[in-house]
Structures are given as C-alpha cells and as structure tokens.
Amino acid sequence: MNIIEDNNKAGIEPVRLGLDNRFKFKCHKNVKCFTRCCRGINIVLTPYDIIKLKNRLQLSSEEFLAIYTEPQLLEKTDLPIITLKLLDDDQKSCPFVRDDGCIIYEDRPTTCRYYPLGVASLSHKEGADESGFYFFVNEPHCLGFEEDQVWTVREWREDQGVDVRDEMNAEWTDLVVRKRSFPPNVKLTEQSKKMFFLVSYNLDKFREFVFESSFIKLYTVDSKTQETIKNDELALLKFGLKWLKWLLFKEGDFKINEAEAAKRGQKTQGDR
C-alpha cells in the first residue's frame, strides 16, 4: 500500500498527490486540535461556495460579499478572487467556528472540505499552474494524521462532497487556470475583470445586469434560456461562465447581435 509517510511534518516540500494516492487521516471532535484549522487559514471561495453560503445565511450575494469576504488577486494572474474574511481576534478565527465546531458545516466551503488537502488550481502556491493535483496543507498543529484511517484522495473527495462541488466549479477553475498560463504581458481590461467578478461572485447583480441592461438583445438570448436563468441560480452561473469564456478567450458559441452592437456603438472584437 502506497501511504505517503510523514505527511504531517512542517517545512517539507508540498507532496503532489493524484487521485489514487493514499494517506492516513481522521478528524473528529475528540482530537486535541479540534477547530485549530479554522483559524488563521486562507479560504478561497468559489462561485458555488458563495451560492451555498449566501442562501444558507439568507443574504443576497452583495450582502454576503460585503459582510464575509475580502478581495485579493490570485498569484500569477490579475484575476480578482475573494477569500473568507477572518475575525480580528488573536487567532484570526473563521466567523463560523464555535467551540463545538462549524455552524455552517453542511454548507462549508470547498477549501474546508478538502482540508488537509489543498487543490493546486485554487492555491496561491508557486507551481500551481497545473490543474488536477492535490497536496497536503501541512499545518503542524493538525493531529489528524496520527489517526489510523486510510483514504485515497478519490475516497476523501467523495466523502467530503467535493466531487459534486468540483463539477459545479470546473468551468470556473478552467478559466482561472487558463488565465494563469497567459504570458505576463497579456492583460485583461478592467471591464473584463469587473465582469469576471460579477459572474463569479455577485450572481444576484449579474442577473440584474442580464435582464435590466441591453445584454439580452446584444447576445440574442432565446426565451427558454431566459426563463431558465431567471429562476435557477446554477443555470445562471453556468450561463455566466460560458459568457466569460467567450469574453476572455473568444471561445464557445456565444453570438453577438452585430446589428444591435453597431446600433449601440459597442465593440464586437478587440481587447480582452
């Protein structure tokens, strides 16, 4: 059995893991370090995380962003990402941690579900250009590695419900990873970055933008699609990501209404 040895030692190079690599780990309420990992941690939020969290907390996406997040730039890209805003206490605690655990556990973010594994494509780490590999977060306080339960990465993902989330986030992760591979001199316009933020994080505002601007006419969105994205947040997110792919990379079957664009004096091609 190929168990990664010594995977809890601090200071070692991150170990790259594939889906079938095995590791020993178990987390439960009786470990001495219970909830230590919920403090001082960098939690990148994905679009699907935000949908789940804002709905759980009964907030609009705008309210959720204002209360619980802070913007950052992802290393090696100029794409805006957001992270969970930690409390201003001694330990920089997550706002959702209590002595007996996480109060939003069923809807906890993807990063928390993967822990103690990290996902390269969502990481700030150097060398994170390649998608599809995992590594240990390697925090010395985490004693879960001393337990005897053995997992493959694939089993861990399934157990933590990340396989479903990753499927939902796949298109978004693809955009982020591909942007990382741009040469440094290829820059996104401020407008493109604004649109990336809107679709990725502020879905309620994106819905308003689609239905209350010239968007529908400009992109000739058919009535069935309009109906679906008006009522289904996940469909709206998928639609938005498809549009972003067209906007950033000029890929996909998004079609612009040239006559409408000309009437409005908008560009149909041009800078990213």
Ligand code: SF4
């Ligand atoms: S630090 Fe590790 S073992 Fe401790 S609660 Fe967090 S994940 Fe579980």
Ligand code: SF4
């Ligand atoms: S969201 Fe929950 S699991 Fe994640 S860091 Fe906060 S308290 Fe811990």
